[in-house]
Every structure is written in structure tokens, then in C-alpha cells.
Amino acid sequence: MLWRHYLVVFGGMRSGQLVVFGGASPSSNRFPYLIAGISPPTSLSTIDFQIWYHMCKAGRGQCGRALHSLESRWEMVSITAVARLVHLNSSIKRSNPNLLSTTKPLFTLKSSSPVSVNSSIAMSYDDQLIAAKKAASLAARLCQKVQKGLLQSDVQSKSDKSPVTVADYGSQVLVSFVLQRELPSQAFSLVAEEDSRDLRKEESQETLRRITKLVNDTIANDGTYNVSPLSEADVLTIIDCGTSEGGSNGQHWVLDPIDGTKGFLRGDQYAIALGLLDEGKVVLGVLACPNLPLESIRSQDQHALNKAGCLFSAQLSCGTYMESLDGSPPVKVHVSDTEDPEEASFFESYEAAHSSHSLSGAIAKKLGVKAPPVRIDSQAKYGALSRGDAAIYLRFPNKGYREKIWDHAAGYIVIAEAGGVASDAGGKPLDFSKGRYLDLDTGIIVTNRKLMPALLKAVQDSLKEQALPSL
Ligand SMILES: Nc1ncnc2c1ncn2[C@@H]1O[C@H](COP(=O)(O)OS(=O)(=O)O)[C@@H](OP(=O)(O)O)[C@H]1O
Ligand SMILES: [Mg+2]
The missing domain is CATH 3.30.540.10 (Fructose-1,6-Bisphosphatase, subunit A, domain 1)
Known part of the structure; x- marks a missing residue:
């Protein structure tokens, strides 16, 4: 194992609390961070978990990214972590890759409920x-x-x-x-x-x-x-x-x-x-x-x-x-954070046969979107939305069309991890567990969390109006 390519964190459960004993990104002063906690382990048997973050390339960007994902994982298991990252440029020595901890508590970790630390934290893809x-x-x-x-x-x-x-x-x-x-x-x-x-x-x-x-x-x-x-x-x-x-x-x-x-x-x-x-x-x-x-x-x-x-x-x-x-x-990307529909622009399919342009137009108008639709093909829409090129994506195929999971799976998580949300037209999360098709009978809508309630209302109102017989 190339130690310098890993960030290592050690910890365990003590009295129902998750405790991070310590950890280091070893052997190189290019990773000058130490995370340390209370109760240094006396032997390896007291260590309940170890997290090794693989870093493909040496560099501070990767280290920061690994630390970010570390924090997210703690959130995932309902743990509030207050962490101090200590800059130890001078003290990490190449000769001491197993620098585990300091005796001073630098971390407070509180667990609101008993958590399955091993299974949740070990899950890395x-x-x-x-x-x-x-x-x-x-x-x-x-x-x-x-x-x-x-x-x-x-x-x-x-x-x-x-x-x-x-x-x-x-x-x-x-x-x-x-x-x-x-x-x-x-x-x-x-x-x-x-x-x-x-x-x-x-x-x-x-x-x-x-x-x-x-x-x-x-x-x-x-x-x-x-x-x-x-x-x-x-x-x-x-x-x-x-x-x-x-x-x-x-x-x-x-x-x-x-x-x-x-x-x-x-x-x-x-x-x-x-x-x-x-x-x-x-x-x-x-x-x-x-x-x-x-x-x-x-x-x-x-x-x-x-x-x-x-x-x-x-x-x-x-x-x-x-x-x-x-x-x-x-580079980390984030969806647009606009709350104002007047500032928002929206994506839809280029092909009118794939998604009703007239319905998206009606929804956008009801919501107060001023900009004309931006029509592009494929899940490139999810990618462009994840970095804020537009704030909304609307997709309304003809009734009876069955969406395939491969047309949305990658885009779904790209959006979710960029802070957005993709749901069906009723606000339900997309369900990828049903086989090769998504079980949907309405459409798919995507936006940021702030705009979603207003968008859902505009969608529901427009769908109701569309269902009414024309006078
Ligand atoms: N009739 C109908 N209704 C709705 N959707 C359909 C329909 N036919 C096809 N498809 C699927 O749409 C995929 C293309 O994605 P988009 O619709 O987002 O892009 S675009 O229409 O090319 O602009 C497209 O993906 P690919 O087949 O991989 O190109 C199809 O899975
Ligand atoms: Mg496709």
C-alpha cells in the first residue's frame, strides 16, 4: 500500500458515543493534517473502525475532498461532529507514518442515537x-x-x-x-x-x-x-x-x-x-x-x-x-441557489416527441419564469443543471411512455449530490429498484430545494388545468 495516498482515521464506540481516536495522512508533509480525538487507543483491539480514504493523486485538493466526504459520512449516521483540523506541517515526519493521536481532545462527537458505525461508515464506493x-x-x-x-x-x-x-x-x-x-x-x-x-x-x-x-x-x-x-x-x-x-x-x-x-x-x-x-x-x-x-x-x-x-x-x-x-x-459543483423564478431558466428535451414543450411552457409561465426554455439533448441536462447553468429541468413524456432507469440513474445522483432534487411530478423520489423501468406515470421535475415547493405547485396546477376539458 502506498501510505502517502491515504488519509487514515481510527475510532470506536465508547459509552454509546462515536469517538475518533485519531488519524493522519501519513508520511508526507504534503498532507499536513492530523485529526485527533479523545482516548487514544491502547491497542489495536480497541479500534472499532478505520476509514482509509483513497486519494488518487497527492495534493491538498484531494485531501480537502476526502475530509469533506468524511464529514458527510458522519452526518449520514446522525452524528454531529465538531472537528478541528490541526495544521501540523512541521510535526508530521516522513519517518512516522503511523501518527495516531494526541492526548489532547481535539474532537467532540455526539451521537444522538445508537448507530451502526461499522456498516454505515465502511460504505465507500x-x-x-x-x-x-x-x-x-x-x-x-x-x-x-x-x-x-x-x-x-x-x-x-x-x-x-x-x-x-x-x-x-x-x-x-x-x-x-x-x-x-x-x-x-x-x-x-x-x-x-x-x-x-x-x-x-x-x-x-x-x-x-x-x-x-x-x-x-x-x-x-x-x-x-x-x-x-x-x-x-x-x-x-x-x-x-x-x-x-x-x-x-x-x-x-x-x-x-x-x-x-x-x-x-x-x-x-x-x-x-x-x-x-x-x-x-x-x-x-x-x-x-x-x-x-x-x-x-x-x-x-x-x-x-x-x-x-x-x-x-x-x-x-x-x-x-x-x-x-x-x-x-x-471541481465541486452546486446547483443554482436561486429562489426567484424570475431569475430561473429551465431545461427541457430538444425533441418535442420526448417531452411536452407546451406543458413545460405553461408550468414555467405559472411559476413566473421569464426566460425562454433551453432545449438540449440527453442527461447533459442533469450535468449542466448540477453546475447551475439553469435552475429547473422539466420532462413530460407522452402518456404511456415508460422511462428507463438508464435514462436517469446517473443524472439523479449528479443532481442530488450537487444539492438539487429530482422527483416525479407528484414530488416523490424516483425509484430505481423496480427493474429496468421507472414506475412513473407523470413526469420528472428537477430543481433546487428552495424552488421545489413552488415548482411542485405550478406543476400540479398546470396538470389539473390540462386535464380539464377545454371550454
Ligand atoms: N417517446 C419518448 N418519450 C420520452 N422519451 C423518449 C421517447 N423516446 C425515447 N425517449 C428517451 O429520451 C432519451 C433522450 O433524452 P431526452 O429526451 O432528454 O433528450 S432529447 O429528446 O434528445 O432532447 C432517449 O435516450 P436514447 O435512446 O439513449 O437517446 C430515450 O430513452
Ligand atoms: Mg437514453
């Missing part, structure tokens, strides 16, 4: 998040290559879906491949949009050949995985890893390999959307949005808008982060 980011980034590279060729091709017409097919399947193969390579010891279940049925047909041989080449080229160019090229049979098998039914037990990955197919064809927005369910709840999500500008889409600066390619990532209780697909450091 850091490894899965790293794997998910890697998988979505690689898939994005494949999609970018295909979209570039598609846009440059003279013969390409919008009705020709074949490049999309190649990119859809290729993206699904790469995500499935990377997750299994990166997490070899974990059971693998994937709920994904594509299956191999059509590809196994005689007339699809050329398409399968193209997908296989694309996937192998992308893996070879990346250089991380020293594997012999995948065969066409391997590709078919890997695609069919995505046929899981999901559900409320265990962990399931949820993937839309290209969300926003129509946007992809137009050269507009699309996303590679990957989430992880644990016991029916979304616990992490990654959205790779190759065409989304790194700056707010409301920016007036054309030069800034030309720089595109965002990767959003969120893990339960750890916040939402955005980085560039080229690998800039992640």
Missing part, C-alpha cells in the same frame, strides 16, 4: 467511482471518434442510424470491459440499453466487424490494458453482459452507452451515462458529455464555449464534481 470514470471516459473517446467521422461524411444523412449503432454498441462494450477489468473481484451485474440480438443477424456482420475494430483501436490507443484484441464473439458476449434486470438486491451498474441518440446524430449534446445501484438506491453516477462546454452554456464568451468535454461524477454523501474529459482537476 471510491474504487467503483474511479472505474466508472475511466469506463465512461474511454467510451466517450470512441463516441467522439465516431461522431467526428459522421459529421465529416458526405454521404451521411440524418436518417442513417448505422454510425449511432456502431457507437452505441462500442460504448457499451468498452464500459462493460473496463468495469470488469478494474473491479475483478466484484460480482458484475449491468443493466444497459443494448443487447446483441440484431448484431447476430447475417446482415449485421459488417457492423459487428466495425464495432470490434473501433473497440480494439480505442483500447490499444489508451494503452492501459495489455490484452490481446477482442474477437467478434467476445464483443457479442460483452454486450450481453448488459441484460441484467437490476432490482432492489445487491449492486447493479446502469448504463446508457449513448444517451441522446438524436443529439449525437445532429452533432449536438449526448452523454455516456453510468450509475451504480446498491440495494435499489443510486450510490454513484458518472456523466461523460463530450460536447458540453466547460463553461456555463449561458456564457457569452464564444471562445470559452468552444472548449467542450465534461465529466461529472457523484458519489453518495461526497458531492458532485466536474472535470474536463481531457483530465483537468475535478
